[in-house]
Amino acid sequence: MQQYQDLLRHILQNGVRKTDRTGTGTISVFGYQMRFNLKDGFPLVTTKKVHTKSIIYELLWFLKGDTNIKYLKDHNVSIWDEWADENGDLGPVYGKQWRSWQGANGKSVDQLQEVLKQLKNSPDSRRIMVSAWNPAELSEMKLQPCHALFQFYVAPADSEAGETRGKLSCQLYQRSADVFLGVPFNIASYALLTMMIAQECDLDLGDFVWTGGDTHIYLNHLEQVDLQLSREPRALPQMVLNPEIKNVLDFEFEDFELKNYNPWPGIKAPVAV
Numbered sequence: 547m548q549q550y551q552d553l554l555r556h557i558l559q560n561g562v563r564k565t566d567r568t569g570t571g572t573i574s575v576f577g578y579q580m581r582f583n584l585k586d587g588f589p590l591v592t593t594k595k596v597h598t599k600s601i602i603y604e605l606l607w608f609l610k611g612d613t614n615i616k617y618l619k620d621h622n623v624s625i626w627d628e629w630a631d632e633n634g635d636l637g638p639v640y641g642k643q644w645r646s647w648q649g650a651n652g653k654s655v656d657q658l659q660e661v662l663k664q665l666k667n668s669p670d671s672r673r674i675m676v677s678a679w680n681p682a683e684l685s686e687m688k689l690q691p692c693h694a695l696f697q698f699y700v701a702p703a704d705s706e707a708g709e710t711r712g713k714l715s716c717q718l719y720q721r722s723a724d725v726f727l728g729v730p731f732n733i734a735s736y737a738l739l740t741m742m743i744a745q746e747c748d749l750d751l752g753d754f755v756w757t758g759g760d761t762h763i764y765l766n767h768l769e770q771v772d773l774q775l776s777r778e779p780r781a782l783p784q785m786v787l788n789p790e791i792k793n794v795l796d797f798e799f800e801d802f803e804l805k806n807y808n809p810w811p812g813i814k815a816p817v818a819v
């Protein structure tokens with residue numbers, strides 16, 4: 547994950563000091579892009595140990611359309627605890643918007659199913675998008691979506707090169723990015739989602755493109771970042787999906803196997819609330 551080390555260095559060299567909602571303070575740049583060819587391996591940061599279990603359960607939780615932390619807590623995932631109310635509710639966050647966006651006419655839109663339908667029936671479409679950014683419901687969300695908008699793209703099979711399947715790519719627009727804690731999770735999560743969707747739609751893997759808006763390092767993560775930058779990135783692991791699963795919504799935790807992940811030790815850091 548040289549791309550990630552480059553991003554950390556880019557912010558330290560080009561970022562500006564900025565105050566923020568949490569009162570922590572950041573060094574920030576506006577606008578950045580990274581590209582990961584999903585055939586090169588699973589894009590998981592290797593210069594610190596990343597907790598993949600939390601990433602997988604969080605993604606399954608989004609896909610279920612769930613917005614209460616009970617499911618996460620039942621699986622010992624605590625990354626959303628700080629934002630939930632006393633009943634565990636987060637308001638109409640990602641899961642709600644992905645699976646049941648409320649239209650003005652009372653009609654509910656399942657954006658995930660729409661995407662799957664389009665990938666199967668009109669892969670050339672330039673409209674294969676999911677938005678979690680629902681302006682009408684922002685005020686009810688405990689935290690407004692950071693990974694706000696994503697789009698899929700299918701490159702046709704290159705038959706001269708012997709290819710028989712199109713290649714699925716995904717681009718995410720992340721309006722606000724906590725580069726030390728959040729971004730390693732976000733990249734892995736969307737890479738995984740792209741792999742799951744490719745499996746259902748019988749597509750090969752293309753690129754995951756990460757695009758960031760306010761892309762920042764919190765001031766209380768600077769020592770951790772220095773330590774991370776002193777480490778050489780290692781070979782990427784592979785993520786193997788159970789090939790029997792043909793529907794995105796049928797995946798369970800046991801259907802994912804991370805192979806050859808040999809990261810440097812974990813680095814602890816406080817999360818800005």
Ligand SMILES: Nc1nc(=O)c2c([nH]1)NC[C@@H]1CN(c3ccc(C(=O)N[C@@H](CCC(=O)O)C(=O)O)cc3)CN21
Pocket residue numbers: 596597600624625626689724727728729731812813814815817818819
């Ligand atoms: N400031 C901030 N940064 C974020 O990345 C973030 C938020 N807030 N709020 C909502 C979600 C929650 N996310 C989080 C929250 C905590 C960790 C975290 O503490 N990670 C540790 C421990 C991992 C674990 O226990 O599974 C890490 O070392 O990666 C990561 C992502 C991502 N989001």
Ligand SMILES: O=c1ccn([C@H]2C[C@H](O)[C@@H](COP(=O)(O)O)O2)c(=O)[nH]1
Pocket residue numbers: 567568689690692693722723724725727728729732818
């Ligand atoms: O998936 C996520 C969720 C959150 N973040 C970070 C980005 C910011 O540091 C905070 C959110 O604060 P805002 O004031 O709403 O921008 O959480 C992330 O990186 N990834």
